[in-house]
Amino acid sequence: MENHIPNIINEMMSTTAVYDEHSLTVEEVLNLPDFAGFKLLGGSSGLQNRCKHITILETPEGISWLTGGEFLLTAGYALKDREDKKSSMILDAHQRKxxxxxxxENRYFGEISKQLIDDANTYGVPLIEISRNVIYTEAISSFYNMLFYRKNEYILNLNNIYAKLLDLSFENKDVNGIIYSLSNLSNSNVFLCDRYLNPITYNIIDSSSYDKLANKIPFSKKGAPAVKEIKDYCINKEIMGVYISIYPLVRDNKPLGYVYIVNSSKLDKLAQSSIEYGISIISMKLDIDQARSFSQARLNKTLIEIMLNNKELPDEFYENVEKDLGWDREGHIVGICIKIHIKKDTHIDECKNSVYSVLNNILEKGNYLSKDKKNEVFVFTNIEARAHLEEVVSKIVASLQDYDDAYLVAVGISNVYKRIKNIEKMYNEAYLAALFSNHDSIYFNSLDTIKLLYPLKDDNEVHEYYNRTIRKLEKYDEDQGTNLLETVECYLRYNFNRKIAASKLFIHVETLRYRLNRIEEITGYSLNDTEGIFALQMGLKLKKLIKIK
Structure with missing residues (x-):
């Protein structure tokens, strides 16, 4: 697919027309390979309309949410029983620009009426019939790849021999391949880090110069922060007998990451040219990946919410989702909930972006569905063998722990299912497991008592039990400004060890004893006998269950 894009751009460059770098014409979109065989039914006067985005419409009210400049894709599922919305679709689209x-074709929309075709001609909104085999994710990726290359046409104007040599070196390589080529061309150790200075990929040519910095951040998460303090652009800065050059990667005034060059000698002009050109390619690739992630996330969220909120979807719908994802082969589908706990002044969107970056590095791109909600990221993926699940989860948790200076995560894993049709079960199980995760990973099938109690979370007796135990402490804390609930949780967590619990609570052991006595007075349950311990432990579990909604 990507091989076609440079050819299309070269054709554009051979004309004298001036192109808007922030959009594509409808005609240019239809010339992408993914739309081969399209039929233009009406609205030919609008083929030069500018497309800023490509959007999927699978909700009846979706057009009203648009802001203009969209190339709209639909299979018509949400409109199949809404003739009013279907008949006014082109007029509505025209009004939303x-x-x-x-x-x-041949999906849920049904026959395209003469009225819709006439409206398309009247309002200059091209109405197109595309093959039922068009895969949304690939079409969206093609669009944003093309749009991105349009924004960066200046790179293709490099016409000196050295740039052509670099083109040959970097052509058709992913970020890992570019870092490898960049390292060899400049004869340097090259490290690509994310915005938090966690390594993404690297290539080491001269191990002796690397060894001198092996215990420094970002080359190691341990050790003195001598390197971490240096994030600004610099060339040939000497540190500990080696030379470091730092290239921040920035798009729209937002940091994407950093490239560190480590060498035993200073970079010469030729090496600097190689690196600077390579970094422009890396930035471009990272921007493409981000555009793909955004388009994929938008599609994923739509698909997941359709499956979660509609109980009567036909089996064909689930089969098509599995086929598009390549999940129709033998495998095991699992849900993962990643709950984010921010530690400092970091925006939640930045945290989510880093989570998605980790997922893209570990999971096969395009082989998972995801959606985020407040401070949670939900992932549904296909694991070839159950034995691989623990390995994948361990890699995700370990990678996310690299961001522990910005946030902590709790990871919950659902049971394994054969079909994506069970997505609601996976969603609930992963979410419930994450609630009981102590900043690590926990599997739903290990929850034991909680797993049995979950179906009873709406039962009146469960709420009454909670009210008789933990709710009394919550109410007392709210009224008196005390910390009795935190005290009982800490005391139970550290296995009734008063010395450790008092230390964790930053109070004297005698203060702890006083608080435990107050807990008994308020709840009627003592932490000195098994019945009281069981009652309060169960109350804490029920508190989490009740809070799920």
Whole structure:
């Protein structure tokens, strides 16, 4: 697919027309390979409409949410029983300044009426019929790849021999391949780090110069922060007998990451040229990956919410989702909930972006569905063998722990299922498991008592039991400004060891004893006998269950 894009751009460059770098015409979109075989049914006067985004429409009210400049894709599922919405689709699209509407043939939309075609001609909104085999994710990726290359056409204007040599070195390589080529061309150790200075990939040419910094951040998460303090652009800065050059990667005034060059000697001009050109390619690739992630996330969220909120979807719908993801082969589908706990002044969106970066590095790109909600990221992926699940989860947890200076995570893992049709079970199980995770990973099938109690979370007796135990402490803390609930949780967590519990609570042991006596007075349950311990432990578990909603 990507091989076609440079050819299309070269054709654009051979003309004298001036192109808007922030959009594509409808005609240019239809010339992408993914739309081969399209039929233009009406609205040919709008083929030069500008498309800023490509958007999937699978909700009846979706057009009202648009802001203009969208190339709209739909299979018509959400409109199949809404003739009112279907008949006014082109008029609604025109009023929202939609650039074009493409409908999958022989799916849910049904026959495209003469009225819709007439409206398309009247309002200049191209109405297109596309093959039912068009895969949304690939079409969206093609669009944003093309749009991104449009924004960066200046790179293709490099016409000196050295740039052509670099083109040959970097052509068709991913970020790992570019770092490898960059390292060899400049004869340097090259490290690519994310915005938190966690290594993404690297290539070491001269181990002796690397060894001198092996215990320094970002080359190690341990050791003195001598390197971490240096994030600004610099060339040939000497540290501990080696030379470091730092290139911040920035797009739209937002940091994407950093490239560190470590060498035993200073970079010469030729090496600097290689690196600077390579870094422009890396930034471009990272931007493409981000565009793909955004488009994929948008599609994923739509798919997941359709499956979670509609109980009567046909089996064909689930089969198509599995086929598009390549999950129709033998495998095991699992849900993972990653709950984010921010430690300092970090925006939650930045945290989520780093989580998605980890997922893209560990899971096969395009082989998972995801959605985020407040401070949680939900992932549904296909694992070839159950034995691999623990390995994948361990890698995710270990990678996310690299961000522990910004946030902590609790990871919950659902049971394994054969079909994506069980997505609601996976969602609930992963979420419930994450609630009981202590900043590590926990599997739903290990919850034992909680797993048995979960179906009873709405039962009146469960709420009454909670009210008789833990709710009394919560109410007392709210009224008196005390910390009795935190005290009982800490005391139980550290196995009734008063010395350790008092230390963790930053209070004297005698203060702890006083608080435990107050807990008994308020709840009627003593932490000195098994019945009281069981009652309060169960109350804490029920508290988490009740709070799930």
């Amino acid at each position: 939609v650039s074009a509407v493409a409908v999958k």
